[in-house]
Amino acid sequence: IPQIRQRVYIVAARRSLEQFAWPEPSDAQASSSIRSILDTKPTDARPIPDHVLRCLTAWQEFLRAMPRDEKIPHPLWSMEFGATYPFEDRTPHSMSTEELGQFSGSHGTPLLNAKSRDEMLALLPSHARTRQARFPAWKIHFIRINREFYRCHKAWLDEWIPKIRDFPSSRQKLEWNCQGETDRRLSRYVIQLRASGVRVKRATTAPSLVAMTSTQVPIITWERRYMTPAECKRLQSMDDLPHLPEAHTRAYEALGNAINVEVARRVVRALLATPPSDAEIRVTDEVKKLGAVGSL
Numbered sequence: 001i002p003q004i005r006q007r008v009y010i011v012a013a014r015r016s017l018e019q020f021a022w023p024e025p026s027d028a029q030a031s032s033s034i035r036s037i038l039d040t041k042p043t044d045a046r047p048i049p050d051h052v053l054r055c056l057t058a059w060q061e062f063l064r065a066m067p068r069d070e071k072i073p074h075p076l077w078s079m080e081f082g083a084t085y086p087f088e089d090r091t092p093h094s095m096s097t098e099e100l101g102q103f104s105g106s107h108g109t110p111l112l113n114a115k116s117r118d119e120m121l122a123l124l125p126s127h128a129r130t131r132q133a134r135f136p137a138w139k140i141h142f143i144r145i146n147r148e149f150y151r152c153h154k155a156w157l158d159e160w161i162p163k164i165r166d167f168p169s170s171r172q173k174l175e176w177n178c179q180g181e182t183d184r185r186l187s188r189y190v191i192q193l194r195a196s197g198v199r200v201k202r203a204t205t206a207p208s209l210v211a212m213t214s215t216q217v218p219i220i221t222w223e224r225r226y227m228t229p230a231e232c233k234r235l236q237s238m239d240d241l242p243h244l245p246e247a248h249t250r251a252y253e254a255l256g257n258a259i260n261v262e263v264a265r266r267v268v269r270a271l272l273a274t275p276p277s278d279a280e281i282r283v284t285d286e287v288k289k290l291g292a293v294g295s296l
Helices: 027-031 050-065 117-122 137-163 229-235 248-257 261-272 278-294
Strands: 173-176 190-194 197-201
Touching: 050 137, 050 197, 229 248
Parallel strands: 173 197
Antiparallel strands: 190 197
């Protein structure tokens, strides 16, 4: 099953669960590949729209310019490239309009150019607009590593920024979940467009199937298309399921809300195969004896 998604399974039985053992993954899963559940160029596949292709092209140019020996920040927030607003000891929300106007927002845009405070806040990254006096530690850390990355690579990043600037905020972020890979061609990986960014994963497993919108369906980059409902069904081990909602959006939603049938089957088999404990056997024997005495 080429899928990694955490699920909680709660087992219960009238008898003891002392002997119950969770099913172990097979050795075959170590070499899993999403290709095992994919069709080759299915005719009903939805192609990647042009605006998504342009976004991926911009990120491919980023990866091509990125030094091979340099680790890609995780997550990468490009809107912090050139930004100077305070983030460690204070936040934009806690500052006056006059104070904030001295700094730069997303991609180095001068905040002084704004005609109002609302317009000024709109020039900030979305994660910097929260109404709080201090950012949480994790956000401070993410902003810091991205600004340090920009300082180290300012020369070529300044040339690249115009290529990503006009995309929505979620497309200006990259989640490179392929650390250690020397091949940075996006056509080698599976991509999912999330609110947290453009998520790039190895083709060993599929991104999590969530109750997703059509934009969050995994992208099969080497065929420039989205996964089909039939492939998502296969990913959930529902090969024999005869029907799905006719509308693709509803089908994706149903499959995203589902659990993998094969995993559930193995858990149930392990539960049904659990032998009774010694204590339960003794109690059962005593009950049988009492029943025999009562029938005399």
